Amino acid sequence: MIRIEHLTYTYPDGSQPALQDVSLQIAAGEFVLVAGPSGSGKSTLLRCLNGLVPHFSGGQISGHVLVGGKDVIALGPTVLSRYVGFVFQSPEAQAVLDEVEAEIAFGLENVGMSPEKMRKRVAEVLALLNLEGVRKRPLSTLSGGERQRVAIGSAIALRPRLLVLDEPTSQLDPEAARQVMQAVSRLNRQVGLTVVLATHRLEGMLPYADRLIWLEKGRIIHNGAVPDVITKLPEAPPVIRLAQKKGWYPLPLSVAEARQFIIEEGRRLRAKFVQPVTEKLPPHETCLLVQNLSFGWNGRPVLRDVNLVVRPGEAVALMGHNGVGKTTLLRCVVGLLSPQSGEVWVNGRSVNGRSVAEICRDVGYLPQNPDDLLFAETVREEIAVTLRNHGVHGTIETIDNLLAELGLSELADAYPRDLSVGQRQRVALGTVVVTRPGLLLLDEPTRGLDTEARRRLIAIWQKWLAEGMGLLIVTHDVELVARLAHRVVILADGQVAATGKTAEILPHFPQFAPQITRLFPGQHWLTVADALTSQTDKEV
Amino acid sequence: MPIARRIDARAWLVWVAGMLVLVMVARNPLYTLLLMLVAWWVMEVWRQNGRFPQLPFVRLGVFMLLLAALLNSLLAHTGETVLFRLPQAWPWVGGNITLEAAIMGAANGLVLFTLLLTFQGFNQAVSPGEIVRLIPGTWRDMGVVLLIAITYIPETTRQLRQIREAQAIRGHQLRGWRDWRPVVLPLLVAGLERAMGLAEAMVARGYGATADAGLSVWMQVGLLVSLTAVFGGWALTLWAATAGWLLIALGVVGLWWLSRKRGRRVLYTRYHAGWWGWPEFFVVITAVLPVLIILLPIWPVDYTTLSYTPPPQFALPAFDPWLGLSLLGMATPAWLPFILRQRQTNDSH
Numbered sequence: 057m058i059r060i061e062h063l064t065y066t067y068p069d070g071s072q073p074a075l076q077d078v079s080l081q082i083a084a085g086e087f088v089l090v091a092g093p094s095g096s097g098k099s100t101l102l103r104c105l106n107g108l109v110p111h112f113s114g115g116q117i118s119g120h121v122l123v124g125g126k127d128v129i130a131l132g133p134t135v136l137s138r139y140v141g142f143v144f145q146s147p148e149a150q151a152v153l154d155e156v157e158a159e160i161a162f163g164l165e166n167v168g169m170s171p172e173k174m175r176k177r178v179a180e181v182l183a184l185l186n187l188e189g190v191r192k193r194p195l196s197t198l199s200g201g202e203r204q205r206v207a208i209g210s211a212i213a214l215r216p217r218l219l220v221l222d223e224p225t226s227q228l229d230p231e232a233a234r235q236v237m238q239a240v241s242r243l244n245r246q247v248g249l250t251v252v253l254a255t256h257r258l259e260g261m262l263p264y265a266d267r268l269i270w271l272e273k274g275r276i277i278h279n280g281a282v283p284d285v286i287t288k289l290p291e292a293p294p295v296i297r298l299a300q301k302k303g304w305y306p307l308p309l310s311v312a313e314a315r316q317f318i319i320e321e322g323r324r325l326r327a328k329f330v331q332p333v334t335e336k337l338p339p340h341e342t343c344l345l346v347q348n349l350s351f352g353w354n355g356r357p358v359l360r361d362v363n364l365v366v367r368p369g370e371a372v373a374l375m376g377h378n379g380v381g382k383t384t385l386l387r388c389v390v391g392l393l394s395p396q397s398g399e400v401w402v403n404g405r406s407v408n409g410r411s412v413a414e415i416c417r418d419v420g421y422l423p424q425n426p427d428d429l430l431f432a433e434t435v436r437e438e439i440a441v442t443l444r445n446h447g448v449h450g451t452i453e454t455i456d457n458l459l460a461e462l463g464l465s466e467l468a469d470a471y472p473r474d475l476s477v478g479q480r481q482r483v484a485l486g487t488v489v490v491t492r493p494g495l496l497l498l499d500e501p502t503r504g505l506d507t508e509a510r511r512r513l514i515a516i517w518q519k520w521l522a523e524g525m526g527l528l529i530v531t532h533d534v535e536l537v538a539r540l541a542h543r544v545v546i547l548a549d550g551q552v553a554a555t556g557k558t559a560e561i562l563p564h565f566p567q568f569a570p571q572i573t574r575l576f577p578g579q580h581w582l583t584v585a586d587a588l589t590s591q592t593d594k595e596v
Numbered sequence: 597m598p599i600a601r602r603i604d605a606r607a608w609l610v611w612v613a614g615m616l617v618l619v620m621v622a623r624n625p626l627y628t629l630l631l632m633l634v635a636w637w638v639m640e641v642w643r644q645n646g647r648f649p650q651l652p653f654v655r656l657g658v659f660m661l662l663l664a665a666l667l668n669s670l671l672a673h674t675g676e677t678v679l680f681r682l683p684q685a686w687p688w689v690g691g692n693i694t695l696e697a698a699i700m701g702a703a704n705g706l707v708l709f710t711l712l713l714t715f716q717g718f719n720q721a722v723s724p725g726e727i728v729r730l731i732p733g734t735w736r737d738m739g740v741v742l743l744i745a746i747t748y749i750p751e752t753t754r755q756l757r758q759i760r761e762a763q764a765i766r767g768h769q770l771r772g773w774r775d776w777r778p779v780v781l782p783l784l785v786a787g788l789e790r791a792m793g794l795a796e797a798m799v800a801r802g803y804g805a806t807a808d809a810g811l812s813v814w815m816q817v818g819l820l821v822s823l824t825a826v827f828g829g830w831a832l833t834l835w836a837a838t839a840g841w842l843l844i845a846l847g848v849v850g851l852w853w854l855s856r857k858r859g860r861r862v863l864y865t866r867y868h869a870g871w872w873g874w875p876e877f878f879v880v881i882t883a884v885l886p887v888l889i890i891l892l893p894i895w896p897v898d899y900t901t902l903s904y905t906p907p908p909q910f911a912l913p914a915f916d917p918w919l920g921l922s923l924l925g926m927a928t929p930a931w932l933p934f935i936l937r938q939r940q941t942n943d944s945h
Contacts, residue, residue, distance in 0.1 A: 429782075
């Protein structure tokens with residue numbers, strides 16, 4: 057299906073090739089995962105499969121790319137659109153029309169398909185992706201998972217032979233991500249579509265794939281069957297690491313597969329559920345106290361009687377499905393939204409009557425998109441601007457110390473927008489913590505980051521936690537929660553569904569639980585280390 | 597309650613055109629007020645579609661009326677009921693500030709507000725995609741660009757709010773024009789990134805795959821000749837009106853023919869062929885009828901009530917109930933959904 061020979065590509069103004077001497081063959085009907093750190097060339101490789109690179113991006117290319125016998129470099133993306141369906145990272149950014157079935161039909165209209173044939177094709181796609189129930193709905197009313205499935209439907213409407221997906225689940229909650237992956241898997245198994253999918257996060261993807269390709273600095277480092285490659289990677293998903301330590305063979309790729317080994321070892325999987333409790337503390341002992349907070353939007357309640365506590369030196373994860381009100385809660389805390397009722401206390405002081413700027417001197421808030429914060433010419437200037445905005449006279453040492461803490465000293469004079477995603481995230485973090493607030497609010501802070509960038513951020517947050525800072529993290533990254541959060545608050549339908557220690561709460565909510573917790577339900581283990589330490593002492 | 601059935605975009609266009617004509621021709625504030633209430637009702641009923649964010653219309657209406665009244669009373673000094681005087685030496689605004697000028701201004705504000713409500717109702721009821729599908733295949737590329745421009749507005753507004761919030765949490769405040777840099781720069785970059793992303797997505801989905809309808813040399817010459825005829829004819833009307841209009845007509849026919857010729861070469865089909873039934877027919881009839889009544893002075897109604905000029909002395913505008921009743925025909929899109937829903941309920945039973 058795909059044959060790539062000695063492909064080398066350099067972006068216009070690129071100092072180094074984004075892809076270097078890449079050779080690859082993928083058979084028809086294969087499901088291939090492409091993984092690797094940020095900037096390793098995953099997206100570039102994918103764009104070479106439909107000719108967006110070099111036809112759309114420009115730059116210099118050498119070598120050959122053949123898809124279904126078609127010369128991609130010679131034909132370009134418009135011709136290839138009939139053979140290659142492409143799904144991008146953000147479902148919002150790729151929608152042209154505003155209604156589900158019209159959006160799916162857009163590509164068919166472009167090729168002049170007859171209306172009857174088009175209606176039949178749209179119906180097929182809707183059925184294949186379980187979208188019949190939303191066919192007449194405006195896209196803006198769909199959930200993230202539904203929107204991404206519509207994007208997939210739009211891509212496969214022309215019946216391509218190859219489906220290419222560039223991090224299709226990175227912006228989705230775990231449940232929505234699972235739905236999207238099941239839909240892709242169905243297309244692969246039932247329709248025989250060849251699938252090439254790029255991702256940062258391999259958890260939850262491995263069971264669907266036949267092959268895994270690992271890229272670094274534009275070169276293919278590993279290429280082979282998933283069990284062969286996964287063990288060679290710098291940081292494999294927790295289930296794989298545990299299986300390696302335990303010597304399980306054949307290597308289980310999912311929690312379901314790993315469970316078989318536990319059963320075979322004769323261990324009993326008992327649930328020891330603990331009833332979640334709501335804690336009540338006086339404001340002065342907390343860095344964040346939210347009391348009976350309610351908020352509505354256009355007459356629709358978004359948050360209802362939310363209570364929440366973050367103590368100094370404590371990390372609390374706020375979890376829940378997309379659109380449940382997590383970000384709204386953070387915006388209420390910093391005064392961007394005025395709650396209808398209830399009160400918010402930060403470091404023992406009520407935020408009532410205080411301006412956003414005043415509150416944010418005590419609270420660092422890192423929004424979902426770090427790029428919204430960046431506009432200055434240099435990293436140092438970017439951080440200095442916050443100090444000036446707050447009227448704080450920080451010295452150059454203040455800024456340089458923070459840059460050193462964030463591992464950005466060498467980039468102090470760089471243009472922030474030229475940096476990698478991980479570096480930009482750290483600069484954005486610097487801009488909101490330069491006033492040294494006692495509380496830090498993080499909204500999806502690891503989204504789109506590779507393992508290394510994520511590891512560096514976790515190390516920084518752990519240091520700040522040790523120094524007494526409180527952290528409230530909104531995230532779908534369950535492994536981050538497992539490693540960092542002391543407590544978890546689960547929001548459902550605008551209300552707190554459960555709150556308590558991470559290890560006690562997550563087993564109740566498998567959709568938000570890390571792999572190890574799902575593998576050993578009721579055991580209160582979150583990480584591979586937890587499982588290994590506990591298992592050596594006692595029978596599970 | 598959800599809308600039972602949408603109304604075809606072509607019928608909506610007729611309704612909007614009817615509203616525009618009526619609002620512009622019937623310059624009596626009482627008729628304008630009636631049309632404003634009709635437009636508001638339509639907008640409220642179709643708001644359930646939830647396509648566009650709601651604006652604070654009561655406040656907006658009051659603001660538009662007050663602003664128009666203020667500006668008109670400052671700039672037009674006609675009328676005999678003097679409210680107060682501004683020094684004559686003040687340029688533009690100096691002189692008598694009269695009640696009549698203020699009322700005329702408010703009446704103009706009401707016209708503008710009614711137009712705003714009309715378009716808001718139309719936006720609620722018809723998706724940008726439906727509008728673009730009405731554009732002939734010849735102008736398909738332009739139509740898609742237009743569609744993207746329309747859908748970009750709410751997205752850009754959302755992004756602007758997001759960036760302003762992100763800067764606000766850094767303590768940023770907007771005081772002078774220089775303070776806009778932290779907002780404008782990320783907005784520009786994000787807008788460009790979004791545009792590039794969407795362009796990539798469209799190309800990847802075959803946009804332009806078969807629209808090989810570039811202009812051949814003879815078509816380019818034809819286009820040039822037709823345009824020259826239109827503009828030349830327009831210039832000629834200054835000296836020889838008949839010849840000028842004839843030339844313009846020839847140019848327009850040439851442009852239409854070229855457009856048709858090119859349209860045939862564009863391989864493009866429509867998924868939604870549109871739907872035309874009795875509701876559409878009804879909307880069109882009830883929108884055209886009031887326009888005919890007002891434009892053709894053959895009906896037994898008082899046409900003098902259509903205009904209203906308060907100066908020199910304020911007096912209440914006259915009102916013909918039959919004319920008012922005919923304007924209520926424009927409210928068909930507001931009550932029609934109730935009938936459709938009723939029929940749907942009966943059918944399901």
